[in-house]
Amino acid sequence: MSGLLRALVPLTWTGCCHVEQHSLWAFINILQDSQPLLIKQQCSLSLSGILWKLNPEKNPLNPLKEDRIIKEKSVTGALKLSAVFQVYFLFFFFFFYKGKHPLNKNLMLWLIAFIFSSLILCLPEKLLVVTIATKDTDGFRRFLRSAKHFNYTVKILGRGQKWNGGDYMSAPGGGQKVRLLKAALEKMKNVDQIILFIDSYDVVFASSPKELLKKFQQAKHRVVFSSETLIWPDRHLEDKHPHVREGNRFLGSGGFIGYLPNIKEMVANWTGEDNESDQLFFTKIYIDPAKRKSINITLDSKCRLFQNLHGALDEVVLKFENGRVRARNVLYDTLPVIIHGNGPTKLQINYLGNYIPSAWTFETGCTVCLDDLYSLTESEYPLVMIGIFIQQPTPFVTVFFERLLKLQYPKNRLKLFIYNQVTGKHLIHYGKMSFDIDLCRNDKDCDYFFSLNIEVVLKNENTLKILIEQNLPIVAPMITRAGRLWSNFWGALSGDGYYARSEDYVDIVQGQRVGVWNVPYVSSVYLVKASLLRSELKDYELFNSPILDPDMAYCHNVRNKGIFMYVTNMHTFGRILSTENYQTTHLHNDLWQIFENPVDWQDRYIHANYTHIMKDNLIETPCPDVYWFPIFSDVACNHIVEEMEHYGKWSGGANVDTRIQGGYENVPTIDIHMNQINFEKEWQKFLLEYIAPITEKMYPGYYTKCSTPLNFVVRYKPDEQPLLVPHHDASTFTINIALNSKDIDYQGGGCRFLRYDCSIQAPRKGWALMHPGRLTHYHEGLPTTAGVRYIAVSFVDP
Numbered sequence: 001m002s003g004l005l006r007a008l009v010p011l012t013w014t015g016c017c018h019v020e021q022h023s024l025w026a027f028i029n030i031l032q033d034s035q036p037l038l039i040k041q042q043c044s045l046s047l048s049g050i051l052w053k054l055n056p057e058k059n060p061l062n063p064l065k066e067d068r069i070i071k072e073k074s075v076t077g078a079l080k081l082s083a084v085f086q087v088y089f090l091f092f093f094f095f096f097y098k099g100k101h102p103l104n105k106n107l108m109l110w111l112i113a114f115i116f117s118s119l120i121l122c123l124p125e126k127l128l129v130v131t132i133a134t135k136d137t138d139g140f141r142r143f144l145r146s147a148k149h150f151n152y153t154v155k156i157l158g159r160g161q162k163w164n165g166g167d168y169m170s171a172p173g174g175g176q177k178v179r180l181l182k183a184a185l186e187k188m189k190n191v192d193q194i195i196l197f198i199d200s201y202d203v204v205f206a207s208s209p210k211e212l213l214k215k216f217q218q219a220k221h222r223v224v225f226s227s228e229t230l231i232w233p234d235r236h237l238e239d240k241h242p243h244v245r246e247g248n249r250f251l252g253s254g255g256f257i258g259y260l261p262n263i264k265e266m267v268a269n270w271t272g273e274d275n276e277s278d279q280l281f282f283t284k285i286y287i288d289p290a291k292r293k294s295i296n297i298t299l300d301s302k303c304r305l306f307q308n309l310h311g312a313l314d315e316v317v318l319k320f321e322n323g324r325v326r327a328r329n330v331l332y333d334t335l336p337v338i339i340h341g342n343g344p345t346k347l348q349i350n351y352l353g354n355y356i357p358s359a360w361t362f363e364t365g366c367t368v369c370l371d372d373l374y375s376l377t378e379s380e381y382p383l384v385m386i387g388i389f390i391q392q393p394t395p396f397v398t399v400f401f402e403r404l405l406k407l408q409y410p411k412n413r414l415k416l417f418i419y420n421q422v423t424g425k426h427l428i429h430y431g432k433m434s435f436d437i438d439l440c441r442n443d444k445d446c447d448y449f450f451s452l453n454i455e456v457v458l459k460n461e462n463t464l465k466i467l468i469e470q471n472l473p474i475v476a477p478m479i480t481r482a483g484r485l486w487s488n489f490w491g492a493l494s495g496d497g498y499y500a501r502s503e504d505y506v507d508i509v510q511g512q513r514v515g516v517w518n519v520p521y522v523s524s525v526y527l528v529k530a531s532l533l534r535s536e537l538k539d540y541e542l543f544n545s546p547i548l549d550p551d552m553a554y555c556h557n558v559r560n561k562g563i564f565m566y567v568t569n570m571h572t573f574g575r576i577l578s579t580e581n582y583q584t585t586h587l588h589n590d591l592w593q594i595f596e597n598p599v600d601w602q603d604r605y606i607h608a609n610y611t612h613i614m615k616d617n618l619i620e621t622p623c624p625d626v627y628w629f630p631i632f633s634d635v636a637c638n639h640i641v642e643e644m645e646h647y648g649k650w651s652g653g654a655n656v657d658t659r660i661q662g663g664y665e666n667v668p669t670i671d672i673h674m675n676q677i678n679f680e681k682e683w684q685k686f687l688l689e690y691i692a693p694i695t696e697k698m699y700p701g702y703y704t705k706c707s708t709p710l711n712f713v714v715r716y717k718p719d720e721q722p723l724l725v726p727h728h729d730a731s732t733f734t735i736n737i738a739l740n741s742k743d744i745d746y747q748g749g750g751c752r753f754l755r756y757d758c759s760i761q762a763p764r765k766g767w768a769l770m771h772p773g774r775l776t777h778y779h780e781g782l783p784t785t786a787g788v789r790y791i792a793v794s795f796v797d798p
Contacts, residue, residue, distance in 0.1 A: 376469060
């Protein structure tokens with residue numbers, strides 16, 4: 001019997017709280033233990049009703065459907081009819097069947113379960129949420145998700161109708177809501193029905209109907225309105241508001257709860273126009289002592305039921321506890337059940353909606369990131385228009401396009417255009433001819449527009465697939481700038497619409513919080529559904545503003561349309577380049593990016609095996625105390641050689657050299673010094689970052705600051721300077737990097753250490769020789785017999 005009670009007690013709350021699934025299974029197990037087939041059949045309707053309540057997704061009474069009440073009537077009627085039949089059946093069974101077949105324990109359990117389930121299903125649900133939604137917005141869908149999370153029953157009014165109630169921001173409005181509510185209430189007859197009337201586009205539920213009803217009953221009034229710290233829309237009515245002992249004094253019309261007869265009485269006299277103020281209408285009722293007493297109205301002054309954010313942003317914080325997230329009012333130490341981003345607080349409700357009620361918690365991480373995903377199939381890949389924007393000189397452009405080619409997406413489902421503002425050419429023709437977002441908007445086959453700035457380093461080859469699968473209106477992959485907190489999204493906005501740092505911004509950028517985040521601003525790279533471009537975003541002036549830059553203007557216009565923008569950091573996507581100090585005065589300007597974009601400089605110019613040198617024992621010792629290891633990529637070698645030849649001012653190879661201190665060179669070479677092409681600082685940075693760590697490993701106890709008065713590139717040619725006579729270097733150690741390949745670019749060459757009679761005759765392109773400069777390593781440059789040989793040399797720590 002105790003097992004049955006454990007199963008049935010939670011079921012009595014199915015109309016007003018979330019039911020634990022294990023209770024259902026306990027109930028089903030009891031049913032399965034019993035024998036009489038007839039009773040099993042009779043119980044099927046009751047059990048299916050319970051299942052409907054526990055599984056709203058398969059429930060024809062799904063509270064997220066507009067015609068919720070209509071369906072409830074027909075099905076509840078069937079359940080009531082079933083209950084009546086069951087009562088007659090039980091009466092017949094006890095008085096006629098009992099005498100022939102004694103009741104056993106299992107049968108008794110069946111009968112009790114029968115009665116309980118019938119009563120549960122035939123009782124009308126006490127709380128009904130009523131809201132207005134003339135169209136499906138992102139905010140409305142968020143509202144429904146939170147309602148579904150707590151199993152609220154929702155009736156939606158105004159679906160498909162034109163909104164005539166104003167925009168609330170520029171002038172009072174909202175009368176259409178009162179008109180629709182009044183008409184809907186006239187059809188409701190249950191005097192015990194409790195109505196919760198709230199906005200939907202900017203509202204989320206933070207707790208269950210059970211808590212809401214409990215707090216409503218504790219208010220000891222028939223109607224409870226949300227409260228505000230600010231009076232709107234008529235400030236002249238301030239003195240007429242009743243004073244409260246503690247809390248907010250003014251009425252907020254965005255949320256109220258009450259008994260059906262009282263709310264009917266309250267709205268009965270509405271005869272206003274759709275664009276008149278609902279807040280003013282309810283305020284005048286509230287400040288009228290007679291009406292306030294007759295209807296029995298009070299305010300939720302301490303925000304126990306409702307939290308309006310306008311005027312209270314400093315009072316509200318997130319509270320993380322036991323796998324749930326609540327909004328806490330720190331001024332009154334309350335936990336509101338309903339959070340309303342009224343007035344100009346839409347960004348704040350979006351921020352809170354990233355967490356409430358349990359979208360992201362410290363225990364579970366993101367709980368909604370895998371909901372409603374779009375399933376990609378090879379045969380049905382959406383067509384994506386990629387728009388590449390070049391708005392300023394940018395480093396590593398070649399690498400950008402190499403990565404673009406590696407995107408894991410069918411190339412026949414991509415279209416591409418490039419807008420190049422730098423060269424003055426508005427478009428480089430690749431596929432379709434256009435240079436802005438209109439190309440996708442006007443192409444009926446275009447499913448998505450992928451905006452991609454040239455400074456984006458897209459390392460994740462699956463980026464496009466990942467973004468499409470998120471199935472969001474606008475979504476950006478989070479990219480950051482190496483070593484900094486800069487990213488391509490803003491977590492909040494300042495009062496004047498510029499960047500502000502949200503409380504969670506650093507955690508998101510650093511990957512401490514991973515998920516899909518509703519944010520007010522994205523830039524540089526993002527995916528937009530083409531259906532939006534043809535509907536809500538069909539305005540051709542999306543990027544135009546007299547005071548904002550194009551990205552800010554775009555995001556401002558998107559926000560004003562009520563469209564959510566998201567950024568995801570569930571994967572590592574890449575980074576963004578710094579372009580602030582990019583100079584274009586050289587042949588290969590990317591060589592100078594070691595300070596501004598060190599990660600990309602390394603990817604481009606450092607040998608792929610450099611990071612494996614120690615782990616994989618890649619350092620060779622061809623001669624005593626001479627170390628040989630990979631350092632430069634082929635691209636680095638080529639760029640350095642081409643940069644020197646482009647400069648072209650090679651020395652004459654004479655002993656007199658005004659470029660060096662003292663003006664005399666004992667063992668001259670035909671060379672160009674790094675400082676001649678303004679590459680001295682960059683070269684020393686290279687030595688400190690990539691050579692010094694190897695030096696300190698191979699020469700234990702020696703620590704270098706890479707002081708280098710001489711850094712140069714030497715050119716050997718048979719008819720110019722084929723070799724270098726034996727000599728010591730003016731250094732503690734010397735770096736000698738081969739910049740081209742033997743047997744491909746030249747013949748002969750190499751280096752011989754006389755003391756050890758040891759030669760390296762086949763230098764590898766991009767590999768460095770590191771050896772002591774003085775005393776022990778007297779050496780010579782072997783003759784180059786054909787072609788041209790280039791080496792980069794540094795005399796370190798003279």
